[in-house]
Amino acid sequence: MKGVKSTLLQSTTILVLAALASPAYGQVDEIVVTAQKREQSIRDVPISLQVVSGDDIKNQQISGAEDLADSMPNVFVSKDSVSNNIYVRGVGSGANAGYEQAVATFVDGVYHGRSRYSQSTLVDVERIEVLRGPQTIYFGNNAIGGAFSVTTKQPSLDQWEGYGLASYEFVGNEPAVEAAVGGPVIQDKLGIRVAGRYSHLQGYIKNTISGDKNPDVEDRFIRFSSLLKISDNWRASFKAEYGKQDSTAPFALQLIDCPPAAPFSPSTTFSCAYALATDQEADFDYRRASGPGERGDIEASEFLFKIERDNFDGPGIVAQASYSKQDFLLSADSDNVPAEFFSYNTLENLDQKTMEFRVTSPADSKLEWMVGAYYLDSDVRIDTTLNFPFSTVLLTGPLDVLAPYAPLSGDIQLDQQEKAFSAFGSLTFPFTERLSGTIGLRYTRSKKTGVQSATNATANDPFGFSVTPLPTALQPVAALLTGFNEHTTAATVKDDDFLPSISLRYEPIDDVSFYAKFSEGFKAGGFDAVELTGIPDRLSFAPETVKAYEIGMKSLLLDRTLSFNLSLFRSDYKDLQQSVAQFTATSAFITVTNVGALRTQGLEADMLWRPNDRFQLGGNIAILDAKYKDYPNGGCTVLQAYEATEAGETGCAQDLTGKSPPFAPNYSGNVKVGYNLPISNALKLSTDVMYSFSGAYDVIGDKDPRTRQGAWQKIDARLSLTDIDDTWSLSLIGKNLTNEKVLGSANDVVASAGSYSAQIMRGRTVAVQARFNF
Known part of the structure; x- marks a missing residue:
């Protein structure tokens, strides 16, 4: 690694000297964002945010939120079992399918609260804005930790344009093609645009049993959009999109720490004992061993209609309505060995309707104001089955009455309906030409009704897609083994809150501004999708709230x-919704609780220097101090649970007060260097390199030291041959060239104490790409 760092430093020095010797003149591009629901320069927005352009998304082969994380300090995205990990500044929602994410995603203003949306392909995108910290005034629904705001490309009304892209990644044997075309059907009146993408990742982890590579992921996506100019002021747009992802072993787990450390013994466990008996390796690497049948499917569609009036000669108006549907299925062999010891499946169906209406002040108004209203209506059904084939050998003595019903499973279902309403507004007052203040207020109200049930059953197939409930008389007996108490529980959760925000912005000289901001955030309560006990009070959890403070500077210097840009922040969360995986000798379940308090504070800075049109040097860094302030009842590690049992204690909890949450390294950041060189009157050669890094952090809530991710460093690089007008390009793109092994998630292995299921994130990739613009 020292050699790599030295080479990178030498290369950067050479490029800087070349830039200083170049006479060409350059400037930092003006970036327009919609972080406050209107178009503004990024320097006028009192928010810590980063923006990735559509061109950068294509050039860097960014296909999902996971690909964005390395280039954005304090942002982490990775796959997990029943939901994905999405964290900003150490704030996220953990693994429970009942959660909406604390870091919300919005695509063209449409709320995507379920974590699986983070896997959606980013196709034909204008830009992505990543907003750090609470964003509840303008984005509302649950964006208490931050927001990903995606803006897709709109049709042109005056010319036909588009692009085509084809690439091949060698390590994962992944071909990808993407294209978009659009233009006027009626000149200056009606335009349309069609975009699509196909890719097929054929795996980067070797399954030593089947000989195949996992995960095998086939993605298809298409979008149609239209834009109608009704008059000089009024426009209407429509968007319809459909995506489908079919995969084998999408959550490719592997067994690590086998044999386990003392006091655990592999001779008394299932998965680890089997692995040792069959000489299965258990290193954290790009190998795994698992049987057939693992799969994951995502099918999603969305429709959006919007009508808007610009504010050039009167108030601006935006009215939009959307309908979204998503179906998700996952089956996983989580015992991490070919034998059938433990597996699960989860199915999730979402139907969502939203409406939003906004009115903004005229462009020439001295006071900038906005008022609006928002409505959401959603239905979610979640069905999860845990299968316990290993327990068949335990069905003796008092449990022998269950033997005819083996293999046992536990089936859990949640049906949830939500209706949410918000009203919001903001007012910006210019005290002087250089000093302005903004106040904002949002009222939000949410009502959720849910019916949740659990039952012990017989699994009719290895992954429990079909189950037969056990007779009622045998349910209590099975519960002794599985932990599932047969029940059906109904509940209603009603939450509402007023959320104020106030900010000041001061511009002492042109292109340099300072800001200070205070805001409050709110995330509605809900239901535990995998509650096993049937105790009514355990089904629901309370809303979480935050008070956030931020000061910062944004500037353009040196002509x-x-x-x-620099920001200092502190956010105090109360009743933070947290989930922790708990494992017994024969079962696995996830408990949900509200953490008393969490404080996250730190510094974020970014810099971009572009002295001429050939060279640029940039960097981002984040310093983070995130600590629980009141969390006395955290879930136990497997060792703590063992010690409690040995001591004859009933139950186990640990005090995590003063400890850091998952995905909260003390530091993270990157350095980026880019250079382009004309090599003839028609061609130019360009290259860019990014060195990204992170400190150590935990990946699960119980802070088990055996699953802690150490500090890591990665290097990405791109070399492109392009024509002078950027009409076409041929590129060689490498990511994670140091092949860092990064842990995306981890959990204890059921009935194999001291060993763990680990998910490794994608390692080194090398791809060639051709792109053509017209």
């Missing part, structure tokens, strides 16, 4: 060739 607008240098951009430098």
Whole structure:
């Protein structure tokens, strides 16, 4: 690694000297964002945010939120079992399918609260804005930790344009094609645009049993959009999109720490004992061993209609309505060995309807104001089955009455309906030409009704897609083994809150501004999708709230060739919704609780220097101090649970007060260098390199030291041959060239104490790409 760092430093020095010797003049591009629901320069928005353009998304082969994380300090995205991990500044929702995410995603203003949306392909995108910290005033529904705001490309009304892209990644044997075309059907009146993408990742983890590579993921996506100019002021747009992902072993787990450390013994366990008996390796690497049948399917569609009036000669108006549907299925062999010891499946169906209406002040108004209303109506059904084939050998003595019903499983279902309403507004008052203040207020109300049930059953297939409930008389007996108490529980959760925000912005000189902001955030309560006990009070959890403080500076310096932004923040969360996986000798379940308090504070800075049109040097860094302030009842590690049992204690909890939450490293960041060189009157050669890094952090809530991710460093690089007008390009793209092994998630292995299921994130990739613009 020292050699790599030295080479990177030498290369950067050479490029800087070349840039200083170049006479060409350059400037930092003006970036327009919609973080406050209207178009503004990024320097006028009192928020810590980063923006990735559509061109950068294509050039860097970014296909989902996971690909964005390395280039954005304090942002982490990775796959997990029943839901994905999405964290910003150490704030996220953990693994429970009943959660909406604390870091919400919005695509063209449409709320995507379920974590699986983070796997959606980013196709034909204008830009992605990643907003750090609470965003509840303008984005509302549950964006208490941050927001990903995606803006897709709109049709042109005056010319036909588009692009085509084809690439092949060698390590994962992944071909991808993407294209978009659009233009006027009626000149200056009606335009349409069609975009699509196909890719097929054929795996980067070797399954030593089947000989195949996992995960095998086939993605298809298509979008149609239209834009109608009704008059000089009024426009209407429509968007319809459909995506489908079919995969084998999408959550490719592997067994690690086998044999386990003392006091655990592999001779008394299932998965680890089997692995040792069959000489299965258990290192954290790009190998795994698992039987057939693992799969994952995502099918999603969305429709959006919007009508808007610009505010050039009167108030601006936006009215939009959307309908979204998503179906998700996952089956996983989580015992991490070919034998059938433990597996699960989960199915999730979502139907969502939203409406939003906004009115903004005229462009020439001295006071900038906005008022609006938002409505959401959603239905979610979640069905999870845990299968316990290993327990068949335990069906003796008092449990022998269950033997005819083996293999046992536990089936859990949640049907939830939500209706949410918000009203919001903001007012910006210019005290002087250089000092302005903004106040905002949002009222939000949510009502959720849910019916949740659990039952012990017989699994009719290895993954429990079909189950037969056990007779009622045998349910209590089975519960002794599985932990599932047969029940059906109904509940209603009603939450509402007023959320204020106030900010000041001061611009002492042109292109340099300072801001200070205070805001409150709110995330509605809900239901535990995998509650096993049937105790009514355990089904629902309370809303979480936050008070957030931020001060910062945004600037363009050195004749607008240098951009430098800095923010200092503190956010105090109360009743933070947290989930922790708990494992017994024969079962696995996830408990949900409200953490008393969490404080996350730190510094974020970014810089971009573009002294000429050939060279640029940039960097981002984040310093984070995130600590629980009141969390006395955290879930136990497997060792703590063992020690409690040995001591004859009933139950187990640990005090995590003063400890850090998952995905909260003390530091993270990157350095980026880019250079382009004309090599003839028609061609130019360009290259860019990014060195990204992170400190150590935990990946699960119980802070088991055996699953802690150490500090890591990665290097990405791109070399492109392009024509002078950027009409076409041929590129060689490498990511994670250091092949860092990064842990995306981990959990204890059921009935194999001291060993763990680990998910490794994608390692080194090398791809070639061709792109053509017209």
